[in-house]
Amino acid sequence: MKIILPDETGRKMDYHLIGTPVPRSVLPANPARIVYSAAHVVADPFTDNAPSGRATIDWKKTLEFRRYLVGMGLGIAEAMDTAQRGMGLDWPGALDLIRRTKAELPDAMVVNGAGTDHLDPKDARSVDHVLAAYLEQVEAIQKVGARVILMASRALVRVASSAEDYKRVYREVLSACDAPVVLHWLGKDFDPALAGYWGTDDFNEALETVLSIIEENVSKVDGIKISLLDKEKEIIMRRRLPKGVRMYTGDDFNYPELIAGDEQGYSHALLGIFDPIAPLAARGVKLLGEGDVKGFHDALDPTVPLARVIFQAPTQYYKTGVVFLAWLNGFQDHFVMLNGAQSMRSLQHFTEIFRLADGCGLLRNPDLAVHRMKSLLSVYGA
Secondary structure (H helix, E strand, C coil): CEEEEEECCEEEEEEECCCCCCCCCCCCCCCCCCCCEECCECCCCCCCCCCCCCCCHHHHHHHHHHHHHHHHHCCEEEHHHHHHHHHCCCCCHHHHHHHHHHHHCCCCCCEEEEECCCCCHHCCCCCHHHHHHHHHHHHHHHHHEEEEEEEECHHHHHHHHHCCHHHHHHHHHHCCCCCCEEEEECCCCHHHHHCHHHHCHHHHHHHHHHHHHHHHHHHEEEEEEECCHHHHHHHHHEEEEEECCCCECCCCCCHHHHCCCCEEEECCEECCCEEECHHHHHHHHHHHHHCCCHHHHHHHHHHHHHHHCCCCCHHHHHHHHHHHHHHHHHCCCCCCCCHHHHHCCHHHHHHHHHHHHHHHCCCHHHHHHHHHHHHHHHHCCC
């Protein structure tokens, strides 16, 4: 099958599809690694999803996609940044999403983002103000009967004056949690507003603060997700976590190596890239559990170039590539996103994703993908 695609200079070139669609795999009940896919949401294209408007969601398609992920044995990290949390999806919308996912999939493995995004950072008056915002969201999520992943707070960055402020906030929020939670260390590449989180720009100083928070509250911490796009920093921290506290990699550049692990341990997974590459994530971790380390790498290593393109700088716009592939693969009928985010990448970005996804076997219906890619090209006059 052939399609004409522009190269990086804009010159039109024949591209012949080479991939064979990946067959469906299902993780066993007790997989070798805990795997969460941070799932995207599907916008309603017939309502006002402009940057200045309130986000509206196609609930039918959004929940269908979650059933698809759970059907392969993956867990869901709900209402996180992949769902454009704080970048199109506000707190009322996020809570609605959490409620609907819990009702739709009551027995699924789901963790749900609790943060402070209903408090505009410029309106944050004090650490107590931020603490109250955290507690409000935690209480609302627990009232639904859902588990919590504690997201980083833009407002806390604005008002905290020292590492002690972070320790106090996390201590009090964790004490209010009914069950162990996942912490989230989201780096500035994903959200520039989080620069200086934990009270410093120095990794080693920040690490000591986070470890002290975990050690002080170890009974309330299931694990921590690190999204710093630096495998060495993740490994350093992983080796220092208290016994029983899990490392969940959020490194969308180095995940195969981190999940496979080394002689001193391994990372579980909580990844945005496991939305578009879910079939290979399930296949790879299934093979790893069967002792087939080579099969694991054969499944996941070829996806890394695709992930690096999707998550290239400015990294916060990676959601555009995720939704683009969902559209190509027929999980939604349009390429419209909350906050108009479909406009945040170039045509060359999309064509490179198309090529790389094909090479990985991630175009599950090549005829449909080609048809939709041609329709996008026509919008650009190609």
